[in-house]
Amino acid sequence: xxxxxxxxxxxxxxxxxxxxxxxxxxxxxxxxxxxxxxxxxxxxxxxxxxxxxxxxxxxxxxxxxxxxxxxxxxxxxxxxxxxxxxxxxxxxxxxxxxxxxxxxxxxxxxxxxxxxxxxxxxxxxxxxxxxxxxxxxxxxxxxxxxxxxxxxxxxxxxxxxxxxxxxxxxxxxxxxxxxxxxxxxxxxxxxxxxxxxxxxxxxxxxxxxxxxxxxxxxxxxxxxxxxxxxxxxxxxxxxxxxxxxxxxxxxxxxxxxxxxxxxxxxxxxxxxxxxxxxxxxxxxxxxxxxxxxxxxxxxxxxxxxxxxxxxxxxxxxxxxxxxxxxxxxxxxxxxxxxxxxxxxxxxxxxxxxxxxxxxxxxxxxxxxxxxxxxxxxxxxxxxxxxxxxxxxxxxxxxxxxxxxxxxxxxxxxxxxxxxxxxxxxxxxxxxxxxxxxxxxxxxxxxxx
Numbered sequence: 511x512x513x514x515x516x517x518x519x520x521x522x523x524x525x526x527x528x529x530x531x532x533x534x535x536x537x538x539x540x541x542x543x544x545x546x547x548x549x550x551x552x553x554x555x556x557x558x559x560x561x562x563x564x565x566x567x568x569x570x571x572x573x574x575x576x577x578x579x580x581x582x583x584x585x586x587x588x589x590x591x592x593x594x595x596x597x598x599x600x601x602x603x604x605x606x607x608x609x610x611x612x613x614x615x616x617x618x619x620x621x622x623x624x625x626x627x628x629x630x631x632x633x634x635x636x637x638x639x640x641x642x643x644x645x646x647x648x649x650x651x652x653x654x655x656x657x658x659x660x661x662x663x664x665x666x667x668x669x670x671x672x673x674x675x676x677x678x679x680x681x682x683x684x685x686x687x688x689x690x691x692x693x694x695x696x697x698x699x700x701x702x703x704x705x706x707x708x709x710x711x712x713x714x715x716x717x718x719x720x721x722x723x724x725x726x727x728x729x730x731x732x733x734x735x736x737x738x739x740x741x742x743x744x745x746x747x748x749x750x751x752x753x754x755x756x757x758x759x760x761x762x763x764x765x766x767x768x769x770x771x772x773x774x775x776x777x778x779x780x781x782x783x784x785x786x787x788x789x790x791x792x793x794x795x796x797x798x799x800x801x802x803x804x805x806x807x808x809x810x811x812x813x814x815x816x817x818x819x820x821x822x823x824x825x826x827x828x829x830x831x832x833x834x835x836x837x838x839x840x841x842x843x844x845x846x847x848x849x850x851x852x853x854x855x856x857x858x859x860x861x862x863x864x865x866x867x868x869x870x871x872x873x874x875x876x877x878x879x880x881x882x883x884x885x886x887x888x889x890x891x892x893x894x895x896x897x898x899x900x901x902x903x904x905x906x907x908x909x910x911x912x913x914x915x916x917x918x919x920x921x922x923x924x925x926x927x928x929x930x931x932x933x934x935x936x937x938x939x940x941x942x943x944x945x946x947x948x949x950x951x952x953x954x955x956x957x958x
Contacts, residue, residue: 548663548736549672551729552656555619556676558726559652560684562719564812566626568691568805569715570642571791576709577633581791581920585912588787589905590639594646595653596901602654611655611662612735618651619727623720630716633709653897662736678816681870685812687722692805694718706800715801764884770941771880772899774934778839779903781930782869784911784923785846787904789862796920797855811863815870825871831879832942836935838868843928850924883942 574584606614625648629641656676664672695711702710790808793799799807825834845865852858880896907930911923 545672546663547732548734549660551733552660552663553672553676553679555726555730556656557679557683558722560680561687561690561726562622562626562722563680564684564687564808565691565694565715565719565722568688568790568801568808569695569712569719570629571788572707572794572801573630573709573712573716574638575791575794576707576712579635579638580916581788581795581912582916583635583912584791585788585908585910585915587638587642588908588912589783590642591646591649592783592901592904592908594643594648595650596898596905598647598650599654599897599901602650606651606655606658610735611659612730612733614651615655615659615733616727616730618648618655619723619730621648622652623722623724623727626720626723627717630713630720659733659736682813682816685809685816687719688805688807688809688812690718690805691715692800692802694801696800696802706802707794712801767883768895771883772895774937774941775876775880775896776899776903777930777934777937779900780907780910781846781903781927781934783904783907784914784930785849785907785927787908788911788915788923792850792915792920792923793858797858799855807859807862811866814863815866818867818870826875826878831875831882832938834875835872835879836938838872839931839935839938842868843931846924846928846931850921850928 571584571588574587579587602614622645625641625645629638629645632638632641660672660676694715695706698711698714699706699708704710706712790804793804793807829837842865845861845868848861849858849865852861907927910926914922914926
């Protein structure tokens with residue numbers, strides 16, 4: 511291949527490209543530095559939400575275990591928030607469209623910490639399940655309203671950068687909550703002269719998670735409801751001009767395509783839910799770790815995984831999205847087995863870190879792949895359905911995992927998770943592996 515020096519005519523082109531990139535960068539940075547007040551308020555709340563999620567993830571299941579409950583109950587207990595989210599997603603979305611995003615988000619910011627605090631105070635099984643379900647119900651409002659509010663509060667140039675920053679604050683910075691989730695029970699246990707994994711220290715960990723949501727949610731009162739353009743509900747003219755038979759066939763094709771996209775995602779979330787939801791409890795039961803050590807382990811995992819996810823565009827430039835997704839999922843299956851059967855703690859940690867890196871790498875790639883398979887007017891529907899499959903997967907997965915850990919062994923849940931992660935990419939390849947481009951009626955080509 512000839513070099514640039516061999517062809518002088520190529521030099522000005524490269525210089526123009528370089529100058530264009532510099533101009534785009536210099537015009538993009540000010541747009542991200544001068545954001546509307548709404549964006550700063552929402553990003554601030556996202557930071558607190560991320561901290562709340564990681565502190566609660568670390569302490570809530572351990573709190574239930576300190577009360578004497580076994581993994582089979584804790585598996586059902588862990589599934590309650592996902593069940594609540596599945597039940598509430600559509601009603602909360604309709605409510606937000608009618609009342610506005612701001613009041614619904616504020617109500618969630620008030621009720622979520624109240625129910626979470628109540629969860630940390632009760633001890634009986636029925637009340638634990640009830641408050642876990644209610645906490646999942648009201649928390650749904652954040653997932654339903656946050657991204658639309660950010661989208662409506664930003665310009666097209668700002669939007670991608672702001673959404674990426676929101677994701678990093680939730681998953682990356684939020685991972686620091688693991689440190690607090692481990693340190694608080696250690697501190698309280700030392701002050702009370704009791705073990706850090708006993709009920710009272712862990713209760714304070716759950717209460718701290720609730721306080722984070724409450725405090726970081728206070729500035730939301732200053733949020734302004736963005737003006738939204740009413741969408742026309744009439745069918746597109748191109749669809750009205752088609753014969754009824756053609757429209758019916760198009761709808762059937764759409765339903766089939768949605769099924770092909772959602773079935774693998776359901777399998778994936780079942781496998782992830784079976785492992786991730788009970789991961790902290792597994793490390794405690796298998797290696798007798800205290801909350802402080804556990805917090806450090808998962809803080810490093812979350813931060814490193816969040817940073818590693820930023821490399822996803824580099825992989826997409828080299829390989830197709832489908833190849834990245836399926837390869838990572840196939841590799842994740844033996845990693846789950848490694849964690850579940852690791853004879854030593856360092857080996858289990860190495861497996862968990864590698865699994866976490868792989869998981870965060872394909873998160874944006876999977877989303878982009880799915881959105882590219884459908885037309886722009888179908889993407890909102892598909893996104894909502896993905897929320898449902900996530901809720902179902904993280905309801906069924908932990909329930910099965912808890913039963914397997916109680917009735918068979920701690921490692922059995924990892925076998926189930928690995929099996930799901932082997933089936934998922936196989937189904938994806940069966941549906942999309944032979945396609946060079948995906949097109950349904952009115953779609954743009956899918957990049958596979």
